[in-house]
Amino acid sequence: MPDILRREDLDFLLNDVFDLEELCRRPFYAEHERADIDAMMDTAERLAEEVFQPFAAKLDANEPTFDGERVHIIPEVPAALETYRQAGFPAMAFPAEIGGMGLPYMAATAIGAWFAAANGPAMGYLSLTGWAANLLATHGSEELKARYLGPMCEGRYFGTMCLSEPQAGSSLGDIRTRAERREDGTFRLFGSKMWISGGEHDMSENIIHFVLARIPGAPPGVKGISLFCVPRILPDGARNDVRLMGLNHKMGNRGTVNTALAFGEKEGAVGWLVGQENHGLACMFVMMNEARVSVGLSAAALAMTGYLHALSYARERLQGRPLTGRDPSAPMIPIIQHADVRRMLLQAKCYAEGGMALCLYAARLIDDLRSGTDEDAAEARRLLEILTPIVKSWPSEFGLRANDNAIQVHGGYGYTRDYPVERMYRDNRLNPIHEGTKGIQGLDLLGRKVPMEGGAPFRALLARMRRTLAEAEGDEALADIRAAVAEAVDGAERTTAAMLAAAPKAGAEAFTANATIYLDMLGHVTVGWLWLRQALAARRALAAGGAGREDFLRGKIDAARWFCRYELPLTHAWRGMIEGLDRTTLDTPPEHL
């Protein structure tokens, strides 16, 4: 059995914790019901298992190459993507108006987890296409939509996101690519882009690049950036002036070709403006919520699959004997019986399943944006503002640690390429870097999201957490878990208030100097809360009989308790470091390092 994911975990989150059926009852999703979503998940599971996972190791060992003319990618990638396309997956999350199936976003996200876990690098091409299509659907002109949206939703054309440049990664305001206006209303682009995933290959009929550039005379910085649609093949069939300069050779995620692209080495790359002039970054941010949920999801999915591999291994690997009764002639025991191995597994489980809960919760908020009442949608928007940096970062940071534990559980075998856990770690190592580094997410959370709108998003999040605390009141079996979460929530509120109060005097630099620690802290509190929600759901399911899932459900409560005992206390320590806007880091001068 390939340990890609455990269906029960996804079913539990979708149905027991986050009530998918409630979403399906909304008129917006009237066409869908749990039974057909289950059937779609069946197809996803099989495709992941039979088509995607079998070549994941081969793809890692045979990264794409460039011979100066063409990019070569092993044939399994286009074949798998074609199967995926024919099964109708690319369109699952798009609304019906643009040819999609309009599946609840939470369901589509859970379905996507199978592919992210089985072979994320192969899927990368279509994830990017999905984000790009989203951008086009929201901001593109009717002409561009008519030309490109359909084939992108079907997965016949792929898309890319061209933001980064060699000299401008985190600092997007400093990009230099230039877009000159022509009389016919089109633009000609000139400049170099760096790190562009899926930037060049022959696997799709066309590649539609979405490129950030400046129009001459635009204001400096982020307020002078516009967004352009630049197809690899122009409508008349000619190649656009976009050239592959070379490939980047990466630590992991090797199957997604990563390129340096030159735009406009000759007459200029033909592009069409998307959205308003100088509003390019704002346009990008619209799809950021979904892109960032999707980064978190990849990280959580990789963590889960790593955990499951470690779990299987720990049940089978015989080593050592029980501390009591060390009879050397007695058979050795499976390593899962050693407390320290169980510690590693529990931690990995908490990170992986907690991260997945976080991503599906965020996906459900996106469903509220689309299908909720005005009030629910407004509330969901506030919650997404504050949660997006956490959803992107927490699974990337702690999911990666789950993959680290998975290697450790395997001992020396985990350090070899004969087992897949090292590959999973390398693949997951990307997630804290792209789509805004962890440091940038910390700044976004503390510098922007926490103070915004007079603190309304932050308060909305605390209110949600306290609603769950109220629900858990009186359940003696969960009293300790509830108390630990309550304490962490109160603590986060106090620390945030103290930091905000001290900020005006201390200045912005001191306020955000420890933003990344704040990000981990609020992330742990959020995931602790979601573990309480999972424990409550498990209690409800057990009370209803358990239906043969008793061990599984008790395991959720055990994990919730473990998180409260061993992880939530860290939030206490982190708060202590940052509450007084400590300046130790800030005041260490670069020349002392």
Next chain:
Amino acid sequence: MKVLVPVKRVIDYNVKVRVKADGSGVDLANVKMSMNPFDEIAVEEAIRLKEKGVATEVVAVSIGVKQAQETLRTALAMGADRAILIEAAEDVTQDIEPLAVAKLLKAVVEEEQPGLVIAGKQAIDNDMNATGQMLAALLGWPQATFASELKIEGDHAVVTREVDGGLQTVKVKLPAIVTADLRLNEPRYASLPNIMKAKKKPLEVKTPADYGVDVSPRLTVVSTSEPPARKAGVKVADVAELVSKLKNEAGVL
């Protein structure tokens, strides 16, 4: 020509089967169930016949618990046109024996008048490998079992069969029963749009009483046990030792 495809809901081929402590059978509580893989091949073959214009309608029929509806929905999502569920079992532990299944299928065949029945060669749960053959006998129809290739030529089916030591080609007059082997085809995945379309296809629910068939068991399961655990092997130092062991200890050379 109408094609009838019987499909069975069985324990998923990926599930590690566990025997119940009391030896009364296999533990089916909360395990994943799906369509018998050989039946999937049968459904695929029927759909291909329809796509080629040879078949006009594909009807899937399942006999078992209420949840076998899901299995029929899978067949519909793959491309079958309609489905019949004969609810014959209260819960998953109650297996309907091949003879009862064959009698029910005979009744369905008489009602539906298909030109061809394509079944899986056996179900992977009990490995009986009997239903298709019994149905042929009850109907007095020709049968071609273990098919690895199927061609319809006029009013005959030309079937390549996988037999010990090779392939055998037989020609049977229609209507006939064909049972599918592993290499007949590679079944397609139920695509997402087709899963949605399948919801709107007709699924009729019947009971054995509707057909006047008694499904009570004729067989008694005496015991069920795990296969004996494999013993640890031995490492040999070289080829010479291997040959000597094969000769002297295993006695196979």
